[in-house]
Amino acid sequence: MSRWSYGWAPYVPVAQKIEMAQRELSELAAKGLEVHPVALKGRTIARSFWGKGWCDHLESFSDFSNRLPRGRRYVRNGSVCHLDVQPGAVEACVAGSRPYRVSVEIKPLPGKRWRAIRDRCAGRIGSLVELIQGRLSDHVMAVVSDRDEGLFPKPGEIAFSCSCPDWASMCKHVAAVLYGVGARLDERPDLLFSLRGVDPSELIAAEGALALPAAGPGDAKRRIDPGAIEEVFGIELEEAGNGAPPSADDEDARPRGRKSRRAGRKAGRAGKKPGKKKAAGRAKAVPRIDAGAAMAAFRKACRGRGWREPEEVIVEAAAELGLAEVVHELEKPFRRLLRTAAGRGILRLENGAVGPEAKRLKDYARAELAEHLGKCVRKGTRIAREDLVRRCAVRLGYRCVRKPASALLRSALAGAVRAGIFRADGRGFVRRVR
Numbered sequence: 001m002s003r004w005s006y007g008w009a010p011y012v013p014v015a016q017k018i019e020m021a022q023r024e025l026s027e028l029a030a031k032g033l034e035v036h037p038v039a040l041k042g043r044t045i046a047r048s049f050w051g052k053g054w055c056d057h058l059e060s061f062s063d064f065s066n067r068l069p070r071g072r073r074y075v076r077n078g079s080v081c082h083l084d085v086q087p088g089a090v091e092a093c094v095a096g097s098r099p100y101r102v103s104v105e106i107k108p109l110p111g112k113r114w115r116a117i118r119d120r121c122a123g124r125i126g127s128l129v130e131l132i133q134g135r136l137s138d139h140v141m142a143v144v145s146d147r148d149e150g151l152f153p154k155p156g157e158i159a160f161s162c163s164c165p166d167w168a169s170m171c172k173h174v175a176a177v178l179y180g181v182g183a184r185l186d187e188r189p190d191l192l193f194s195l196r197g198v199d200p201s202e203l204i205a206a207e208g209a210l211a212l213p214a215a216g217p218g219d220a221k222r223r224i225d226p227g228a229i230e231e232v233f234g235i236e237l238e239e240a241g242n243g244a245p246p247s248a249d250d251e252d253a254r255p256r257g258r259k260s261r262r263a264g265r266k267a268g269r270a271g272k273k274p275g276k277k278k279a280a281g282r283a284k285a286v287p288r289i290d291a292g293a294a295m296a297a298f299r300k301a302c303r304g305r306g307w308r309e310p311e312e313v314i315v316e317a318a319a320e321l322g323l324a325e326v327v328h329e330l331e332k333p334f335r336r337l338l339r340t341a342a343g344r345g346i347l348r349l350e351n352g353a354v355g356p357e358a359k360r361l362k363d364y365a366r367a368e369l370a371e372h373l374g375k376c377v378r379k380g381t382r383i384a385r386e387d388l389v390r391r392c393a394v395r396l397g398y399r400c401v402r403k404p405a406s407a408l409l410r411s412a413l414a415g416a417v418r419a420g421i422f423r424a425d426g427r428g429f430v431r432r433v434r
Helices: 014-030 049-059 069-076 111-121 128-133 138-144 172-187 190-196 201-211 226-233 248-253 257-269 276-282 291-302 310-320 331-343 366-374 385-395 403-418
Strands: 080-086 089-095 099-106 158-162 347-350 353-357 422-425 428-431
Touching (some): 014 080, 014 089, 049 172, 069 172, 080 172, 089 172, 099 172, 111 138, 111 201, 158 172, 172 190, 291 310, 291 331, 291 385, 310 331, 331 347, 366 385, 366 403, 385 403, 385 428, 403 422
Antiparallel strands (some): 080 089, 099 158, 422 428
């Protein structure tokens, strides 16, 4: 007897479900839709503070506790084929017995609640990078993840719909999408602030806003008590005159003539503060970044990952290079190297976001590899073949060269010789001066 007799749809294997959804998405992609699937590494749905906080928050409500577990299996087996997070909304496609469209709407964070969060976090967040990475103090974590007054939405602030025939208010497809949002926050934590309609930089700016109160109408006429200055700075101030013109004795006390002025300058020079050069010599030296190691760190950070903020990739690369403690001082050099890595095809950089690994070594054309080989050596310099191959691999973000890669680069080197970039002799290869 058919299972339809009991109101159940016939069983469809997961692979077949995903294949049907992919076909529909490929048709939409041909019409201009950019597809963003949810791909987990292993069975763990979320690993970061923001991703785990989202999932734990939703599971804490009895409204969702009976429905969410049904979506875990769907998100883990890759059934969420597309998930697009926009300000205040999520659009997704989930593979079921046929592809289903899911829409989730989240209300903006109330202004009163957002101001309370800003006030409670003021002065406790070092930078936007720390906020996005979730490297926060226990106090700030408790504030932003508070069940009732934090950033995460409450059940009454979430509305969802699905095109499946399930009569339940939250079907397994909606549950899978909500878990998919938690997985996506691992890659792009800033999307949480976009969903709630708030600017994360206001949490950083809140410290300055509280420390510097606005000037009142009579502030221009206010004066600081000299006694307060002496107490704060530990100095003694000379008593000021009553505004009368200087006396004749004062006029005589001023140095006159070239010799007198010179004597005055020498006397003032005795108490002169150390110059900029001496002060700079005592400053802590900022370590330099090895460009080749940075390329390899960027490639590792982007391999198998989705689109992320540049700050996240920089922090991960700095940790790989052992520079996590000085990453804020090296942010500008890291950003320059990030653009260099994009120019070399190591990663993608579009609209201020860093994408996944752009090209592997086998994806480069022979002419591209020949150009990179030519940029590894100065003109007129002789170099051994193995050294040249190793330099080119480091330039493209690889720490070591294995046999297939070595053969590929040697083949490109032969093409570079034919193209006139190098000249081969008995002791190696010479970069031609063209």
